[in-house]
Amino acid sequence: MRVYLDNAATTPLDKEVLETMMIQLRDNYGNPSSIHADGRRARAVVEQARKSVANYFNSSVGEIFFTSGGTESNNMAIKGAIRDLGVKRIITSPIEHHCVIHTVEVLEKRNEIQLDYVKIDERGRIDFEHLEDLLKASAEKTLVSLMHANNEVGNLLDLPRTSALCKEHNALFHCDTVQSIGKFPLDLDVLSIDFLSGSAHKFHGPKGTGFIYINSDNAIKPLLDGGAQERNMRAGTENIAGIAGLAKALELAKENMTERREQIESVRAYLIDELTKNFKDITFNGDYDGEYLYTVLSISVPANSKTDLLVLSLDISGISASGGSACSSGVEKGSHVIGVLQNGSEDLKTVRFSFSHHNTKEEIDFLIEKLKGILPLKG
Numbered sequence: 001m002r003v004y005l006d007n008a009a010t011t012p013l014d015k016e017v018l019e020t021m022m023i024q025l026r027d028n029y030g031n032p033s034s035i036h037a038d039g040r041r042a043r044a045v046v047e048q049a050r051k052s053v054a055n056y057f058n059s060s061v062g063e064i065f066f067t068s069g070g071t072e073s074n075n076m077a078i079k080g081a082i083r084d085l086g087v088k089r090i091i092t093s094p095i096e097h098h099c100v101i102h103t104v105e106v107l108e109k110r111n112e113i114q115l116d117y118v119k120i121d122e123r124g125r126i127d128f129e130h131l132e133d134l135l136k137a138s139a140e141k142t143l144v145s146l147m148h149a150n151n152e153v154g155n156l157l158d159l160p161r162t163s164a165l166c167k168e169h170n171a172l173f174h175c176d177t178v179q180s181i182g183k184f185p186l187d188l189d190v191l192s193i194d195f196l197s198g199s200a201h202k203f204h205g206p207k208g209t210g211f212i213y214i215n216s217d218n219a220i221k222p223l224l225d226g227g228a229q230e231r232n233m234r235a236g237t238e239n240i241a242g243i244a245g246l247a248k249a250l251e252l253a254k255e256n257m258t259e260r261r262e263q264i265e266s267v268r269a270y271l272i273d274e275l276t277k278n279f280k281d282i283t284f285n286g287d288y289d290g291e292y293l294y295t296v297l298s299i300s301v302p303a304n305s306k307t308d309l310l311v312l313s314l315d316i317s318g319i320s321a322s323g324g325s326a327c328s329s330g331v332e333k334g335s336h337v338i339g340v341l342q343n344g345s346e347d348l349k350t351v352r353f354s355f356s357h358h359n360t361k362e363e364i365d366f367l368i369e370k371l372k373g374i375l376p377l378k379g
Contacts, residue, residue: 003363006320008151008179008296008354013245014204020248021206024241032238033229042240049247053211056181056250057196058189060216065233066243069210070178071099072223073197074145076212076234077174078103080220081143081195082112087172088140089114091131095124095152095337097176100145114140123287124155124341128165135169142169147176149183152337152352153286154296156180163192172218178202178210179293182253183261194218200242204356205249209242260357265294267359274368275299280376285341285350295355300338300348306374307349314351317370322352 004012024045030038032046046066054061067073078100081087090104090113108115116134119127126146135142144166148157159175166173174195177186182203188196195218199210214220214233226235253260275282285298301307311323323335338350353367 001318001366003319003359003366005353005355005359005363005367006322007356007359008202008352009322010201010207011204011356012358013206014249014252016252017205017245017249021241021245024244028240032240033227042238045240045244046238049243052247052251053198056186056254057213058187059213062231063188063213063216065212065214065230066238066246067210067212067234068208069201070097070176070197070199073199073210073212074099074174074176075103076220076223077195077197077214078107078143078145079223081172081174081218082107084220085172085218086141087113087143089116089138089142090145091116091118091134091142091171092145093118093120093126094340095120095150095155096145096147097151097178098336100147100176101336104145114138118146120340122341123290124150124153124285124337125287125290126157126162128158128161131162132165132169135165135171142171143174144171145174145176147179148186149177149180149293149296150286150337151179151296152335153288153298153341154293155287156291156293158291159186159191159193167192179295182250183257183293183295185254185257188213188215200246200249203249203253206242206245209239209246211246256357261294263357264355264359267355267361267364268294268297270361271297271353271364271367274364275371278368278372278377280378282375283348285338296352297354298338298350298352300342300350301375303347303349310349310351310374313374314367314370317373319367319370322354323350 028042030042032043050064051061053064092104094117104115107113119130146157163173172194175193177196178199181198194215196213201207222233224235281302283300314321
């Protein structure tokens with residue numbers, strides 16, 4: 001038996017998504033920039049997909065641009081805001097995804113921006129009073145970059161409150177929504193968000209395909225030069241099959257959102273109950289029982305000879321989980337998010353379980369049995 005509990009890293013491709021992509025790979029080989037019939041047919045697929053994504057967000061079709069994924073989209077938003085919109089200051093948090101943290105750190109080292117970090121509490125929740133103080137502290141053009149759902153501990157940002165604060169203080173708001181797209185409805189006609197990013201492989205679509213939403217009030221230039229593709233916003237021939245797969249995956253996620261959430265919530269709650277019932281000294285990371293991303297559960301256990309290789313031991317036992325983000329390298333490294341929340345403590349070992357609608361309580365039973373050979377049991 002093999003149990004996959006690392007869906008925050010990537011999700012299995014939906015069967016209907018694969019079928020959609022195969023049609024494009026086999027039959028629709030035209031270049032969307034070509035003016036002949038084959039090119040026009042390929043272009044129609046791209047534009048229909050763009051319309052589908054825009055409908056999910058209740059945005060304008062002209063505000064959606066396809067990219068290679070969340071990292072490119074986040075870089076495009078941050079660097080474009082500095083270069084083209086006069087941003088001199090960025091406010092972010094210390095537990096953002098590396099593609100945001102590392103980007104703003106490099107920009108600060110180059111003296112392109114002033115960088116400020118908003119305070120977070122022991123669960124990783126944003127201190128909104130401090131955020132407001134930071135917004136009031138400078139008249140410099142500011143970009144606030146905060147993720148909607150944390151990829152390691154699953155905290156959810158209060159989007160209406162954040163967007164309202166940014167709007168009140170004339171700051172731009174960039175939101176990494178890579179983990180939350182397909183799990184929650186996001187209405188950009190209601191929320192005041194300037195830039196938003198997404199990646200298909202987080203909601204059962206293909207890897208290497210994503211998008212960025214750019215509010216029409218913010219005219220930025222391309223991150224990649226070389227052609228007029230993507231309405232002059234991203235050079236390079238479009239990945240037709242990937243884009244079609246992204247749109248299909250998002251369509252399925254929207255149609256089945258309630259049913260999928262109920263399944264995942266039941267599995268997650270069952271795991272919490274079983275961990276609490278069976279093991280000593282289990283702690284849950286982040287705002288796990290407050291405002292949380294229901295596909296993620298991060299736990300910590302006391303470090304010892306058995307738990308030092310916890311993720312590897314689970315892998316050998318037939319369970320795929322993670323020690324944190326899978327985006328840094330192919331080896332297990334310490335999580336910067338957990339490091340911040342635990343103040344650098346090395347006395348705890350962390351594992352992240354992340355779920356999809358394919359997971360079952362029977363799989364959780366299998367996990368618990370394997371953990372009984374690794375973690376200290378209650379008497």
